[in-house]
Every structure is written in C-alpha cells, then in structure tokens.
Amino acid sequence: MKLTKTILTAATVLAISLGGAMAKEWKKVIIGTEGAYPPFNYIDTDGKVKGFDVDIALALCAEMKVECEVVTQDWDGMIPALLAKKFDAIIASMSITDERKKTIDFSEKYYNTPPAIVAPKDTDIKGVTPEDLAGKTIGAQSSTMHADYAEKILTQSTLKTYPTADEYKLDLAAGRLDAVTDDSIVLGEWLKTEAGACCKIVGLVKSIPEIHGIGAGIGVRKEDTDLRDMFSAAIKAIRANGKYKEINDKYFPFDVYGD
Structure with a gap:
C-alpha cells in the first residue's frame, strides 16, 4: 500500500511537471x-x-x-x-x-446593454411586441443575437439580414426597411448623426437570456x-x-x- 502511494505520488508530480512545461506562457x-x-x-x-x-x-x-x-x-x-x-x-x-x-x-x-427597435420618425409602429411589428420588414446584422431574436420571436415579420450594421442603417434611412433591431447603444449613437436623423427608437426589447445571452x-x-x-x-x-x-x-x- 505504501509502495502504491509512493508510485502514485511520483506519477502525480511528474504529471504536474509535464503539464507545467506544456502550458502556454x-x-x-x-x-x-x-x-x-x-x-x-x-x-x-x-x-x-x-x-x-x-x-x-x-x-x-x-x-x-x-x-x-x-x-x-x-x-x-x-x-x-x-x-x-x-x-x-x-x-x-x-x-x-x-x-x-x-x-x-x-x-x-x-x-x-439592452437591445432596441428603431424605425423612421413617421412610422406607424407603436411598440416592440411581435404584434406591433407584424407585417413589417425588420433589418438586423447577420449572425447576431438580434437577428436570432427577430427570427425566433418576430415570426409575423419579414427578417432581412446584413453583413454589417452600416448596411442595414443605409436601407432603413432609404426607406427599404420598416425597422431594425440591434444594441440600444449602437442605435442611439447612430441616431445622433446626420444619417440617423431619419429615425427614432421605438422602444427597448426585453432581453431573453436564451437568445440575447x-x-x-x-x-x-x-x-x-x-x-x-x-x-x-x-x-x-x-x-x-x-x-x-x-x-x-x-x-x-x-x-x-x-x-
């Protein structure tokens, strides 16, 4: 028993030594x-x-x-x-x-930070529920939690995705989208610019941890x-x-x- 313990101890020390040598600095x-x-x-x-x-x-x-x-x-x-x-x-x-x-x-x-919905200032969208956005075309950046949210929750809307946030902003400003969803800070900063003067925050979206993280x-x-x-x-x-x-x-x- 003592011999076994000694062998195990030696093996443990060797493993730690090798592990330390292999660990990246x-x-x-x-x-x-x-x-x-x-x-x-x-x-x-x-x-x-x-x-x-x-x-x-x-x-x-x-x-x-x-x-x-x-x-x-x-x-x-x-x-x-x-x-x-x-x-x-x-x-x-x-x-x-x-x-x-x-x-x-x-x-x-x-x-x-929370997500939000932004739409043109003259929009008829009154809120951010699936019912409020029913029949609308919503823009979002692809491979994001915001696109995932629109796909899974805003099922009565049409989702259009874009490689970058700049591209959906251009389409929203040009009237090719009814609304977009993204981080509230990102959207808020854009609304302060000349290009974002077209639009407004309709409301914040309640985060769903399983989707938004x-x-x-x-x-x-x-x-x-x-x-x-x-x-x-x-x-x-x-x-x-x-x-x-x-x-x-x-x-x-x-x-x-x-x-």
Missing part, C-alpha cells in the same frame, strides 16, 4: 474585433481601429502584463478565424450565448482556459481599480457593465 495576445460597430469598435479617419472594445482590450492586456495586438475581421467569419488561430481572443461585443458556447468559451462579461464576453478557444481565466480576472481588476470607469466614461454617460 502568454506573452503576446492577438485580439480580433470587427471595426464596424461604433462606438464599440470602428475604423477612425486615421485608419486605426478604435472604440470601447479596443480600449477595454488594451486595458486588459496591460493588467495581464502581455503585449496586445488588435486586428480586424468580418463579423461572419469571427469565430471561424478564432478557431483557425488567426487571433487568440475575440473582443468585439460578442454576446455570451449557449449556442456560441458549443464552439468557443467565454470570459466573464465586460458589459451588458448574459452580456458581451471575450471569446477564446475551448482549450485556452488559462487565457479565459486571465481575462476574467483582469476584468474584475479594472472594475476595481477604476480603469474600467475611466474607459466607460469616455464613451457613455452611464455604467454599461449592467447588473
């Missing part, structure tokens, strides 16, 4: 974002990717003491690109949903649990040390972290 993390979802991520006039997501990414990397590089990727190809190891993490306002968790893993959330998280490959945990710890740290508030207040008049 994260010195540089490449972040994938979209660059077409202002104010969270966008390409500025100087050609650089900026926004809340980007500032949060840089702050988290600084907290984790790793070098950080941000690259852009079309939204529809975001998860495939992560799995293909084109980058190490997604920080692109990607909601934590059960469907996505079948393929990738997520950190804790780093913000959570539990907030935006940082997506990583399932095997990179150490990186996932590093990001989660860093999110808590910047929330505690004031860096999150500093970034939040640069973009928003209220705390977007949510409940």
Whole structure:
C-alpha cells in the first residue's frame, strides 16, 4: 500500500511537471474585433481601429502584463478565424450565448446593454411586441443575437439580414426597411448623426437570456482556459481599480457593465 502511494505520488508530480512545461506562457495576445460597430469598435479617419472594445482590450492586456495586438475581421467569419488561430481572443461585443458556447468559451462579461427597435420618425409602429411589428420588414446584422431574436420571436415579420450594421442603417434611412433591431447603444449613437436623423427608437426589447445571452464576453478557444481565466480576472481588476470607469466614461454617460 505504501509502495502504491509512493508510485502514485511520483506519477502525480511528474504529471504536474509535464503539464507545467506544456502550458502556454502568454506573452503576446492577438485580439480580433470587427471595426464596424461604433462606438464599440470602428475604423477612425486615421485608419486605426478604435472604440470601447479596443480600449477595454488594451486595458486588459496591460493588467495581464502581455503585449496586445488588435486586428480586424468580418463579423461572419469571427469565430471561424478564432478557431483557425488567426487571433487568440475575440473582443468585439460578442454576446455570451449557449449556442456560441458549443464552439468557443467565454470570459466573464465586460458589459451588458439592452437591445432596441428603431424605425423612421413617421412610422406607424407603436411598440416592440411581435404584434406591433407584424407585417413589417425588420433589418438586423447577420449572425447576431438580434437577428436570432427577430427570427425566433418576430415570426409575423419579414427578417432581412446584413453583413454589417452600416448596411442595414443605409436601407432603413432609404426607406427599404420598416425597422431594425440591434444594441440600444449602437442605435442611439447612430441616431445622433446626420444619417440617423431619419429615425427614432421605438422602444427597448426585453432581453431573453436564451437568445440575447448574459452580456458581451471575450471569446477564446475551448482549450485556452488559462487565457479565459486571465481575462476574467483582469476584468474584475479594472472594475476595481477604476480603469474600467475611466474607459466607460469616455464613451457613455452611464455604467454599461449592467447588473
């Protein structure tokens, strides 16, 4: 019995030693974002990717003491690109949903804001229920929880999806859509612009966790649990040390972290 215990102990030490040797030491993390979802991520006039997501990414990397590089990727190809190891993490306002968790893993959330419905100012739409939107053509960005919501809940409406948010905004402004659904912050920022002067927020949509998820998280490959945990710890740290508030207040008049 004693011999068996000794052998097991030696085997355990060896396994830990080998595991430690095989564990990845994260010195540089490449972040994938979209660059077409202002104010969270966008390409500025100087050609650089900026926004809340980007500032949060840089702050988290600084907290984790790793070098950080941000690259852009079309939204529809975001998860495939992560799995293909084109980058190490997604920080692109990607909601934590059960469907996505079948393929990738997520950190804790780093913000959570409600969805909304926007329509032209002269719309006859009175609310955001399926009945209010019956017979209407609704625009949404493809492969998002908002498109998923429209498809599953707004079944009396016609859904039209677009590769980017900019494209559905153009169609709404041109009168080719009756309404659109997206994050309330994204839509609210657009309404402040000249292009968005056509339209108004009809109302906020009550989030359904099974569809909308539990907030935006940082997506990583399932095997990179150490990186996932590093990001989660860093999110808590910047929330505690004031860096999150500093970034939040640069973009928003209220705390977007949510409940």
